[in-house]
Amino acid sequence: MNRNINILWLVVIIPISIFIGYITNSYYFFDISKEINLIELANLLVSIFIVFYFSYHLQKQMEKDKIEKDFIINKMLPLLKECEFLKNSIENNNLNRTKINNSLKEISNTIYYSVKFSNICGKKLREEELRKSQIEIKKSITGGQLKNNKYVLQDNSAINKLQNFEEKIISEIVRVNKI
Numbered sequence: 001m002n003r004n005i006n007i008l009w010l011v012v013i014i015p016i017s018i019f020i021g022y023i024t025n026s027y028y029f030f031d032i033s034k035e036i037n038l039i040e041l042a043n044l045l046v047s048i049f050i051v052f053y054f055s056y057h058l059q060k061q062m063e064k065d066k067i068e069k070d071f072i073i074n075k076m077l078p079l080l081k082e083c084e085f086l087k088n089s090i091e092n093n094n095l096n097r098t099k100i101n102n103s104l105k106e107i108s109n110t111i112y113y114s115v116k117f118s119n120i121c122g123k124k125l126r127e128e129e130l131r132k133s134q135i136e137i138k139k140s141i142t143g144g145q146l147k148n149n150k151y152v153l154q155d156n157s158a159i160n161k162l163q164n165f166e167e168k169i170i171s172e173i174v175r176v177n178k179i
Contacts, residue, residue, distance in 0.1 A: 068121040072176050075114040079169050082107045086141070087162050095141065095151035104138050118176070125172055133165040 082103050089095055089103075111130050118125045140158040144151050 068123065069176055072114060072118045072121060072123060072125075073173050075110065075117055076169060076173055076176075078110050079107060079114075080166060082110070083162050083166050083169070086137070087159060090141070090153065090156070090158055090162075095153070097146065097149045097151060100141060100151060104134075104141070107134055107137075123176055125176070126168075129168055130165075130172070133161065133168055137161045137165055 085103055086100070089100065111127070111134060115125050115127045115130075137158060140161055141151055141153065144153050146152070
């Protein structure tokens with residue numbers, strides 16, 4: 001679709017440019033001869049070939065980079081959902097031990113695979129920052145008391161740590177997108 005739009009623009013712009021050039025009589029500045037110089041023709045054809053060749057390969061590389069970025073970002077998005085689940089659980093004081101542990105394990109696995117895929121793609125994530133925040137969140141939630149198979153928090157520092165973790169995730173997503 002995008003390529004068709006680019007071709008359409010060329011079809012529109014080239015005749016307009018020719019018409020403006022004809023009106024301004026700028027064709028008098030060029031020597032037009034009826035002889036064809038084979039060296040200049042070959043030079044022109046090689047130049048055109050090189051331009052198309054480079055543009056094709058640059059386009060392919062940009063598509064490859066975009067696919068890799070989208071892949072890494074899609075791997076990181078579940079982290080935000082898990083953070084939202086943990087935040088809602090803390091705010092509603094519904095810290096079921098198995099659900100919280102599963103959520104924390106899911107966060108750990110998602111970080112692991114996001115970092116692994118980003119390394120394969122050659123785009124490095126800041127794993128240490130994410131891991132450090134994840135460990136802080138885990139300690140602040142699971143470090144409290146257990147009552148009726150539910151965690152009991154002493155303070156609301158876990159929410160602040162979750163917000164910091166979300167900010168780090170978002171900054172990593174933005175950083176990967178800029179690479």
